[in-house]
Amino acid sequence: MGETRERVTRADVAKLAGVSETIVSYVINNNRYVAKEKRQRVEEAVRLLNYRPNNVARALKGKRSNQIIFIADHITNEYFSSIVSEMDRYAYDAGYLISLCSNRNTPEFISQVISRQFDGIIVSSASFPTEYVEQFSQAGIPVVVFRRWRHQRAVERVAYLGTGLYTGAREAVRHLINRGCRNVVYIDRISAKGHVSPPDDMRFSGFVDEMEANGFAVGPESVVCGCRSQEEVTEEVKRRLRTGSRVDGIFGRNDMLACIAMTAAGQIGIQVPEQLRVIGFDDSSISRLITPGLSTVGMKKEKIAKAAIDMLTQMIAGSQPENQDFETVLIERESTAVPAGF
């Protein structure tokens, strides 16, 4: 007891059951005729020895590892963990285990992933180079990329899944405009390095496009960016809301930023939603816990997760699935409500 037991292999089972290793294999995989009596002896031996076929050996022989890897930018994030959690459910039922890795964006990282012989890869990272995706594809590994598929050129074993970042952002901005906002400000992410969202950031593009489609110009005055901490965001928002400002709507890149903005407004006596309407993105739990309730844009996480796994398993099975784009859901709460008598 407590000692490392030698690994139990097929050979041990065969010996105990008094049959050949081949028979054991057939019983385990249930894919050949085996005499009933021998089958029972094998099953008995498997139970007695607590034998479990080694998945690594199977992977080597069968070219299938039954593992999927999910590569994301920032896995610390309610949205991602929900997605992962859901994927885990579906994947496990399909016989897969999920590995998780934040994007390292180096050739060594790509080699690591390829050499580990994953059956499939799911990438959710705005900054993940298409070049790497194609390397996966060429290595024979199917990839599902969380990205809008329009304008993506078709590559074998690569499927695109749009999660609605762009259209969701437009929906949010449209909602603010419909609620009467004329001077909407976008709050960009916090980055320790003070970076600004790249122009291919879907939420930002959605903001810009919807603003312009409604005849509003977007300039530096309508974007808060480059902040390196919650405090900086708070200060910057307050600065823009000072008396005389015409800002009447705020769209936060995520719910956290929207909350910070909303709180900042409260601190200088600006009423939400009466004087300022705020909307976030992600439908994270904070949006329903804060007061006033934060309007936000939700993504269909369960469906997205299921679709990702489905698309991947299809590709693993050899067929090429259709790309998919998902709709978002606008969730209206108090922060954008029309005040009574408005």
Added chain:
Amino acid sequence: MGETRERVTRADVAKLAGVSETIVSYVINNNRYVAKEKRQRVEEAVRLLNYRPNNVARALKGKRSNQIIFIADHITNEYFSSIVSEMDRYAYDAGYLISLCSNRNTPEFISQVISRQFDGIIVSSASFPTEYVEQFSQAGIPVVVFRRWRHQRAVERVAYLGTGLYTGAREAVRHLINRGCRNVVYIDRISAKGHVSPPDDMRFSGFVDEMEANGFAVGPESVVCGCRSQEEVTEEVKRRLRTGSRVDGIFGRNDMLACIAMTAAGQIGIQVPEQLRVIGFDDSSISRLITPGLSTVGMKKEKIAKAAIDMLTQMIAGSQPENQDFETVLIERESTAVPAGF
């Protein structure tokens, strides 16, 4: 282009470089004398063919998969995702990739994990049976269990890491008492099935023990449990806070619950912290975003993650590390502040 390329193997490299496969192996692993000139030829061939040693074959031969699995109860949770994220960092640098799986708690699940030949397992699940942990140990796989190690019997290849749930809960309750609370209520988790935290729940035990250590009795009136939704919690909290109630402190099992309680209080006109003090657990982002700021108990996530990986790598290397218990950090914000002139 786009076609599945045959997998590049050592044999291909050997052929192109005009050497034996053995030499290729020696160059790759850099563990034998190889003539400089041949070494260069091999390196050249590796580059040309874009060869990457197959990790599955290596795992089979070398008994090391360079993969770790993290088994948790609910991976949808800011605390867990932070831990995972940090572990990913440390593990990757140590050459490991992390798999993630929510606890299934069935023998089949255990078999799945064992058969996949992980080098190590990290378990963070209150409901994970010790029996299973011992099965891992017997299969020769080191396990780090997020659990207080007192009263745990020593098992080879099993190390315990206390994250401070128990002491942290006591600290939170003590803080409320120090702030003058005499009637503290504990808010238990929301469960779709209306379940109640089992008696071995660390936070609940901490609450009970600290209350009793201070001479306060714990009864049904001091515990809100069995709620199946945010709304139920809100209603129940309001019910207990109605005029005439003596409740003056609330300890939420996590920050979300504490927020719900705090909001509920606000809805019936009870001032926090003047009339009611509230503290949560987890130091999740919501605690700094809500108004008033929520006092909470933080865990040393980075240290915990690093320690988990360290302990695991030590065990993988064959030595038995010391168990560790981590302290929590009390984070005081407005929700338990002493009002001016108190």
Added chain:
DNA sequence: TTGAAATGTACACTCGTATGTACTGTTTAT
């Protein structure tokens, strides 16, 4: 009765890599 079909078993090879061991040729110490 005879041959074909169905049933049942096992050898031998394969997946891609690591390495113990043996072997050859060269250098160094005695």
Added chain:
DNA sequence: ATAAACAGTACATACGAGTGTACATTTCAA
């Protein structure tokens, strides 16, 4: 000069499983 140490290479085997193929035995139809 001779042995010992070293440099450099390659064969053969092992890791744990899956399966093509060949072979043996039984069942069944004609």
